[in-house]
């Protein structure tokens with residue numbers, strides 16, 4: 001049976017760096033507070049880059065390494081909740097930049113779970129043989145959604161993009177399992193409203209930014225992500241020990257430590273880079289995969305991926321490289 005296999009990775013991170021010390025000039029916080037609670041020290045901010053630019057740059061980075069002809073890309077999925085425009089989709093605008101004229105394209109709104117949701121969706125299209133080659137991008141520009149006077153949220157996020165190329169394969173290597181879950185009744189825990197204009201008929205104008213119940217999100221992430229990983233291990237008849245590297249959403253080092261504890265796994269099996277980039281939402285997992293790939297750390301490994309975020313949404317994939 002056909003399934004998807006990640007054959008190449010790429011990333012784009014804006015040049016402009018904002019450290020915790022830089023943020024202390026904006027809000028009442030400290031490097032010590034941010035780092036000890038989140039593991040974050042720096043984040044990149046897209047001062048000059050649009051979401052489409054970051055997404056297309058990450059995609060070009062991946063495509064250039066595997067010599068894939070853009071005309072052979074059948075499907076482009078972009079995971080994002082911070083697009084430049086409500087329409088068209090980021091995916092359609094990336095298609096234009098790549099000249100991938102044969103692809104069908106759409107965005108997925110699953111917040112920080114967007115990349116694993118996208119992997120799940122693409123794998124289904126590959127399994128039903130509708131798609132041979134797909135491009136999946138996770139990209140976010142949360143800097144334009146944040147209230148930079150709100151210390152509860154502005155210290156956590158960063159901008160960036162990661163991309164993977166997925167091809168159909170019949171080998172044992174590739175996407176072994178994917179699971180996507182949602183808990184809509186907890187949607188209020190993490191919200192980013194749209195800033196609407198007044199109309200001649202009703203008044204809807206607002207200046208609204210991201211709000212978050214940090215403790216609720218923390219609790220949800222640790223319990224649900226570890227439970228779903230255990231469920232997938234059971235379904236696949238593998239143990240947590242058989243996973244070589246855990247690449248979880250890079251929201252917070254303490255969340256990852258909590259999940260590692262519940263899975264009884266050593267923390268050094270859990271990749272972490274939030275110190276450098278903060279939480280780039282849908283982009284954290286593909287950026288991490290590209291860093292591992294560049295370091296030659298993916299080949300021959302079995303990797304567990306997990307995303308979690310607004311919705312609330314969460315999802316997991318087991319991938320053999």
Ligand code: COA
Nearest residue numbers: 029030033037112151152155214215217218251252308309
């Ligand atoms: N700097 C300094 N103090 C801050 C602060 C900041 N940036 N942000 C909040 N505080 C203050 C609070 O106002 C509170 O003060 P008070 O006790 O006087 O009311 C105090 O720090 C403790 O806040 P609390 O919310 O209890 O901290 P916490 O230990 O729960 O850590 C988070 C807060 C946000 C770091 C933590 O809840 C978390 O990581 N949650 C998950 C968030 C996340 O990852 N979201 C994205 C998911 S995709």
